[in-house]
Amino acid sequence: MTVLATRETAVPPSTPVRPSWLPALAVLLLGTAVLYLWGLGASGWANAFYSAAAQAGSQSWKALFFGSSDAANAITVDKTPAALWVMGLSARLFGVNAWSILVPQALMGVGSVWLLSATVRRTSGPAAGLVAGLVLALTPAAALMFRFNNPDALLVLLLVAGAYCVVRACEKASPRWLALAGVAIGFGFLAKMLQAFLVLPAFALAYLVAAPVSLGKRLLHLFGALVSVLVAAGWYLVVVALWPAASRPYIGGSQTNSLWELIFGYNGFGRITGDEVGSVGGGTGRGWGATGLTRLFGGEMAGGIAWLLPAALLALGAGLWFTRRAPRTDASRAALVLWGGWLLVTALVFSYMSGIIHPYYTVALAPAVAALVGTAAVQLWRLRAHPAASGLLSGGVALTALTAYLLLGSSWQPWLAPTVLVGGLLAAVALFFAPHLTHRAASFVAASSLVVLLTGTGAYTLATAATTHSGAIPSAGPSSGFGGRAPGGGRGPGSLLSTTSPGAQLTALLQQDASRYTWTAATVLSNAAAGYQLASRAPVMAVGGFNGTDPYPTVEQFQQYVSEGRIHYFLGEGMTMPGSSGSDAAQQIAEWVAAHFPSSTVDGVTVYDLTATG
Incomplete structure (x- = not known):
């Protein structure tokens, strides 16, 4: 059968x-x-x-x-x-x-x-x-x-x-x-x-x-x-x-x-x-x-x-x-x-x-x-006429309601978790007896059970869609960005993955004479470079790549680019990656720049002019 x-x-x-x-x-x-x-x-x-x-x-x-x-x-x-x-x-x-x-x-x-x-x-x-x-x-x-x-x-x-x-x-x-x-x-x-x-x-x-x-x-x-x-x-x-x-x-x-x-x-x-x-x-x-x-x-x-x-x-x-x-x-x-x-x-x-x-x-x-x-x-x-099928269907709805109850907890929309649990358990009972109901009543039970089944995930999905998300590690739910909380708690890693948002003065500085240079600026870490680049609409070199640990450019390559006048500014102080493996060329470049070029502070960012000498 x-x-x-x-x-x-x-x-x-x-x-x-x-x-x-x-x-x-x-x-x-x-x-x-x-x-x-x-x-x-x-x-x-x-x-x-x-x-x-x-x-x-x-x-x-x-x-x-x-x-x-x-x-x-x-x-x-x-x-x-x-x-x-x-x-x-x-x-x-x-x-x-x-x-x-x-x-x-x-x-x-x-x-x-x-x-x-x-x-x-x-x-x-x-x-x-x-x-x-x-x-x-x-x-x-x-x-x-x-x-x-x-x-x-x-x-x-x-x-x-x-x-x-x-x-x-x-x-x-x-x-x-x-x-x-x-x-x-x-x-x-x-x-x-x-x-x-x-x-x-x-x-x-x-x-x-x-x-x-x-x-x-x-x-x-x-x-x-x-x-x-x-x-x-x-x-x-x-x-x-x-x-x-x-x-x-x-x-x-x-x-x-x-x-x-x-x-x-x-x-x-x-x-x-x-x-x-x-x-x-x-x-x-x-x-x-x-x-x-x-x-x-x-x-x-x-x-x-x-x-x-x-x-x-x-x-x-x-x-x-x-x-x-x-x-x-x-x-x-x-x-x-x-x-x-x-x-x-x-x-x-x-x-x-x-x-x-x-x-x-x-x-x-x-x-x-x-x-x-x-x-x-x-x-x-x-297959609901089969007792095993109706039991599994009922159990699945009850299990989903319990899962949603545990995930929702009491910190976000506290009324929602008990509502989903009670509604789910009632739907589970109704589904178990659905084979004995009229066609219209059974259809109502099926539709109601589907609604209950999707209430928890649907509510959290709507909260996700209603929340702005940015950065490298977004999180589902009402809290956005890495570090935001979701059911059960937990936080993402630290500020390494944040993106810069340069001010108007710094953006104007990067745009000035940008066409004269291969890169209007260089900075350690790709996320930092991305913010400056999107604001200025000019190429910004991501020294060391995403984590700052890629061996590009080498110190010698960077020095050659500077001597050829291909990079206008260096932004920031560089950063050390504690406990990380990989190349430390990015940090060496930042230290070399700090030792050989004059700096100023623009919109809170340290700016080194690589076309000038100290």
């Missing part, structure tokens, strides 16, 4: 969306667009580090291609640049402003909701697709990242696109769709490197289990998809490797001017082990919180993703149980393998990685959580 019920809920590949569902989908997408676009400009430059790179890309094609921090191509950001390509092209078309940089991120959010809804619909029906899309839209981490300009927005869109292609590939054992999934993941790599590959085990397993073709052909198709991943990701690596180092910017985040080192070291396995040369407080296990299975349920991570995470895990277990006797090619079980594998692998990596990790990374879990919740909610409802 369970297998037949599962089959009935699946949607044949050729079945179009029924017209009656199109208005609901339109309302979902329109509502998502309003949520992600409304008041978007209030966040200003958001992450100025990436906004400055987008500005540079709008002025220089080389800077756009390499992801340079400045248009004079001194040093790149510490990521592969696919997300910057989108922002830089938008800035070229519409000018450099907050809207041209942030609107593409919001549109990626709308696209992700649409693609997720379409993907879930193919295996579980339109209702499940709509619920999944709604859950994704109302996930706080998603609202945070789709209203911000970190690479995560593009990463999520490409991962969901990859999942859609895998589902299509599983339907008819299509190597073409599987190859397209590989292309999506490859470009996801160009957005955020190895993180994009965390979904590959789930994608491969889903196809290996469910594709309606022989094992040999399944393996051959997977090999072809792997090749497409390597080509889509690798072409850029090859170009950078073959490009003469002297005519391109220094690869930020590396100690050897190597993109390979950046991929496999600082932004790769170093994130797992904690051994990241040149990182903030570099060294194994320093400063990034306790690891373990409870990590996602504490601090700021909980506020971003934990609301429906227990329900998603319950949904995964229930779905696998109800499809345990289904044929190998069953589409519903293949979807569970795909989304469940995505969720488990990514969650485990985030839970146990010892290196740099930020709460907003959890947005990568949101599509899998949403897909599992949407699929289970609708399919268990259709």
Whole structure:
């Protein structure tokens, strides 16, 4: 009986969306667009580090291609640049402003909701697709990242696109769709490197289990998809490797001017082990919180993703149980393998990685959580006559209400937590007895339960969207920026990641005769340089890169630039990175400047004129 019920809920590949569902989908997408676009400009430059790179890309094609921090191509950001390509092209078309940089991120959010809804619909029906899309839209981490300009927005869109292609590939054992999934993941790599590959085990397993073709052909198709991943990701690596180092910017985040080192070291396995040369407080296990299975349920991570995470895990277990006797090619079980594998692998990596990790990374879990919740909610409802199904459905709502109660606490909107708990428990009881209700009464219970299910996460998502966010480490919820609190407490690292906001007098000074110099100024740390550059609209060299620990420029290189008259000012006193590894060239440069050039104070900033002598 369970297998037949599962089959009935699946949607044949050729079945179009029924017209009656199109208005609901339109309302979902329109509502998502309003949520992600409304008041978007209030966040200003958001992450100025990436906004400055987008500005540079709008002025220089080389800077756009390499992801340079400045248009004079001194040093790149510490990521592969696919997300910057989108922002830089938008800035070229519409000018450099907050809207041209942030609107593409919001549109990626709308696209992700649409693609997720379409993907879930193919295996579980339109209702499940709509619920999944709604859950994704109302996930706080998603609202945070789709209203911000970190690479995560593009990463999520490409991962969901990859999942859609895998589902299509599983339907008819299509190597073409599987190859397209590989292309999506490859470009996801160009957005955020190895993180994009965390979904590959789930994608491969889903196809290996469910594709309606022989094992040999399944393996051959997977090999072809792997090749497409390597080509889509690798072409850029090859170009950078073959490009003469002297005519391109220094690869930020590396100690050897190597993109390979950046991929496999600082932004790769170093994130797992904690051994990241040149990182903030570099060294194994320093400063990034306790690891373990409870990590996602504490601090700021909980506020971003934990609301429906227990329900998603319950949904995964229930779905696998109800499809345990289904044929190998069953589409519903293949979807569970795909989304469940995505969720488990990514969650485990985030839970146990010892290196740099930020709460907003959890947005990568949101599509899998949403897909599992949407699929289970609708399919268990259709199977509610079965006592186990009605019990699981009731238990999932009660578990979600309890999770929301614990996350909300009493510090923010104190009335909300008990309301959600009581409403959730009442809905859970009603759902258990739903098989005995009239059709109209049962429909009311289902709708009410969905509202209760999404109240906690929805309220926190609205608070996230209503709050301006800036800096390098934004947090979901009513408090903005790194250092803001989320349910469960917790604070981010210190002021290293803040962005400068120069005053009018200093901005005018930087703009004066800026065209005569390659860089109107230089300063230690990329975030400091970004603020000066965005204000002056002239290139500012980020000495030492993001953390001030990259060996670019060397003292000798900087001295040569100064002797050639290529840098007008040096701003600030430099800074020492206690406990960090990597190069100390930036601090040496700051000390050399202080010893050889006269200084003045403009708008509270120490300014050294590198064209004068003391």
